Amino acid sequence: MLRVGIVLFPGFQVMNLGMTSVLEFANREMSEPLYDFVLLSEHGGPVVCSSGFEVSTQPFGDSRFDTILVVGDNDLQPSPPSLIDFLRRASPAARRVAAACTGAFHLAEAGLLHGRRATTHWYYAADMRKRYPDVKVEEDRIFIIDNDVWTSAGMTACIDLALAFVEKDAGAELARHVARKLVVYHRRAGGQSQFSALLELEPKSDRIQTALSYARRNLSAPLSVEQLADAAHLSPRQFTRAFREEMGHTPAKAVERLRVEAARLMLETGRHGVDVVARDVGFGDRERMRRAFLRAFGQPPQAVQRMTRDIE
Template sequence: MLRIGLIVYPGFQVLGLAMCATFELANTATDEPVYSLCLLSEHGGTVQTSAGFGVETTAFDQRSFDTLLVMGDNLIRPVSPGLVQFLRSACRTTRRLGSICTGAIALAEAGLLDGRRATTHWCHAPALQKAYPNVKVEEDRIFINDANVWTAAGMSACVDLALALVEKDLGAEVARRVARQLVVYHRRAGGQSQFSVMLELQPRTDRIQAALTYAKQNLKSTLSVEELASAASLSPRQFSRVFHAETGQSPAKAIENLRVEAARLMMETGRHPIDVVATDTGFGDRERMRRAFIRAFGQPPQVIQRANRG
């Protein structure tokens, strides 16, 4: 049985508890239960969540854990000396340590992220980097695994991290079954961006949303204004006007951004040659994709690809 300790403290972000469902369902997807869960806190007893209700916890003690995960917070709060001491002691006997969101601050304060790659919620990443310059903070990641330390972005990224841990322990097929039961896509890759072009565009009407969905599903097509307008059931002239009014971008620019996002994801989740990525995401050739990457990231795709393989 793999004992997992979830470390909480007053005001921790309640969404982090969603991880529990992932491990719970993993137990039902195997012949025998694999995980046991324990909510830990420095002093034990009832600990208030960010939502205002309390959860019962067990105080730090000498019990050993296979995995310890520090929950996150909506704010950056001082890390208690007791938590720092517990983490420093536990790291000698625990197989892996991890954090959600600002939980990375506790790992960093304990010195467990020195020289390591780590991530946190994008809005707290600059503060983490400033306070702990020895940590290699990568703010635009869903989660990062560096040796036996796992750090994840905030909010729903806790589920991605939990699915990644299940996949590491029990294999990809079990993780897929758990993801289906959770009614989520199979976990996002750790290197995937915390940002989404579709979320940033935020169209107000179903017609423009339909056109964007069509575009994302057909990136290899030319995706002319006429084709997109047809998907939105609008004339080309109406479509261009309404699209810009709702998204603040021209259709051509939005499509380029969707292609860049798809290309970057391909490079983050596989070892596809640049030419294949350019073809599969609709750029057509590597030079066109290179120019788009420089506009979006200030770097050519080869640099981003090497960084993800490093």
């Protein structure tokens, strides 16, 4: 059984506890439990989370752990000296050390991210880069694995990190079963952007939102203005005018952003060639997709694919 120590402190972000559900359901899927996870804190006993309720914990002690996981918080609290001491003392004996969200700051403070690639919540990435210039911060990632040190982005990315644990420890099939039980996507690739194109587009009206949602579901189709207008229940002329007023650019530009996001995700899985991806997301051919990637990322699809493989 793999022993996982999850490090908590007053004010920790409660969503990070979602990782325990991943480990719990992994145990439920096995004939014998795979994980023994323990909530830890400096003195043990009740620890108050960001939402104001208490969680029972055990003191740090001298126990050995297969995995040590440090959670984050909402306010980027200073690293408690006892936590840094525990990390420095316990991490050499662990197979894997990990952090969710701003928990990466505690790993960095303990010197565990020196010279390593790491990610954290996008909102605090600049702070991490400034405080710890020796850390190779890559904020636009869901999670990063650098040998035995794992870090994830903020909030729900902790679920992706935990599913990656399960996949690494017991295989992709178990991770898929757990994801289905939890009704979450199996899992987002580590190199996937923390941002969603549909969220960034920020349509103001339900009609434009409906058209963009339709486009995302039908990226392999031509997606003409007429099709999008029909989805929005507007005439093509009304739709084009309303779209420009709300979004500040053309429907074609928005569709390209959605296609680039979908293509990037497919490339990150490593199971699809560039030609297949270009066809499946509606670019038609690799040259059109290459030009779109250069506009979006400043580099071609093959470079994005290589970068993802290097990260993971």
